Amino acid sequence: MSKADDTVISMTQDPAGAEDAPPFYLPVGDEIALFEKAHAHRIPMLLKGPTGCGKTRFVTHMAARLGLPLFTVSCHDDLTAADLTGRYLLKGGETVWTDGPLTRAVRQGGICYLDEVVEARKDVVVVLHPLADDRRILPLERTGELLEAPAGFMLIISYNPGYQNILKSLKPSTRQRFLALEFDFPDPVREVEIVARESGLDPERCKPLVLLAGKLRELKGQDLEEGISTRLLIYCATLIEAGTPFEQAITCTMIEPLSDDPDVKSGLVELARAYLG
Numbered sequence: 001m002s003k004a005d006d007t008v009i010s011m012t013q014d015p016a017g018a019e020d021a022p023p024f025y026l027p028v029g030d031e032i033a034l035f036e037k038a039h040a041h042r043i044p045m046l047l048k049g050p051t052g053c054g055k056t057r058f059v060t061h062m063a064a065r066l067g068l069p070l071f072t073v074s075c076h077d078d079l080t081a082a083d084l085t086g087r088y089l090l091k092g093g094e095t096v097w098t099d100g101p102l103t104r105a106v107r108q109g110g111i112c113y114l115d116e117v118v119e120a121r122k123d124v125v126v127v128l129h130p131l132a133d134d135r136r137i138l139p140l141e142r143t144g145e146l147l148e149a150p151a152g153f154m155l156i157i158s159y160n161p162g163y164q165n166i167l168k169s170l171k172p173s174t175r176q177r178f179l180a181l182e183f184d185f186p187d188p189v190r191e192v193e194i195v196a197r198e199s200g201l202d203p204e205r206c207k208p209l210v211l212l213a214g215k216l217r218e219l220k221g222q223d224l225e226e227g228i229s230t231r232l233l234i235y236c237a238t239l240i241e242a243g244t245p246f247e248q249a250i251t252c253t254m255i256e257p258l259s260d261d262p263d264v265k266s267g268l269v270e271l272a273r274a275y276l277g
């Protein structure tokens with residue numbers, strides 16, 4: 001068995017049944033209508049934005065809303081083209097072709113969502129090209145098949161532009177195949193609603209946390225590499241709702257995950273005290 005055979009792909013398939021309500025997603029603009037148009041017109045989408053701002057939730061919501069199976073792949077630099085398309089595997093003494101997540105999405109007419117696509121090597125990303133223009137085909141050399149993507153099929157890629165460097169970026173020939181949408185953290189009013197809804201904490205008690213997050217986000221680029229995510233805010237509110245002492249909840253969700261530098265951390269603690277009393 002080759003090393004690639006051991007590669008673990010985080011793949012989720014959610015055959016969203018009609019009876020399953022889509023997961024909660026609070027729109028911040030007209031992204032739902034845009035996604036629906038892109039899907040109807042067979043245009044692939046690129047979602048850019050910081051970690052924990054709602055990209056994955058948006059995609060899971062839209063897949064359920066449109067009743068499409070969703071195949072998610074978390075990209076990394078060991079990912080091979082075969083991890084996406086498929087490979088022959090030994091099963092009971094026989095070699096059997098096994099579809100990868102991309103191939104399954106094409107065959108089933110679902111959504112293939114490649115998260116953190118800049119982590120994948122460029123020669124792997126090129127596999128997407130014939131699916132991401134008007135050909136919408138997937139050639140499978142190993143089986144000799146040429147799959148034509150059905151109407152339901154949609155390709156979505158995402159990455160965090162904040163982490164980009166020259167080695168890790170998308171080729172223009174890749175990015176210019178996608179309709180691109182920039183995501184950011186929700187405005188404070190919406191973020192309070194999201195945090196309250198996801199954590200169960202009273203909105204009034206979520207408000208100061210969201211305000212503090214706004215202050216912490218202003219430090220991005222100076223002391224902090226990345227602003228605090230909506231995800232961490234939800235963790236914080238969840239802990240508080242579960243009875244965790246306030247200071248401890250703040251420390252382990254809004255201070256420690258952001259920095260390892262003692263000076264930066266004590267600065268953050270001061271800021272938190274000033275805001276939360």
Ligand SMILES: Nc1ncnc2c1ncn2[C@@H]1O[C@H](COP(=O)(O)OP(=O)(O)O)[C@@H](O)[C@H]1O
Nearest residue numbers: 024025026051052053054055056057198230231
């Ligand atoms: N607009 C939104 N509506 C509902 N929940 C949201 C929204 N934005 C963020 N969230 C919450 O924040 C969490 C993190 O978002 P996620 O989609 O995983 O981030 P990303 O994929 O951008 O890293 C989600 O699990 C969800 O609870």
Ligand SMILES: [Mg+2]
Nearest residue numbers: 052055056115
């Ligand atoms: Mg994500």
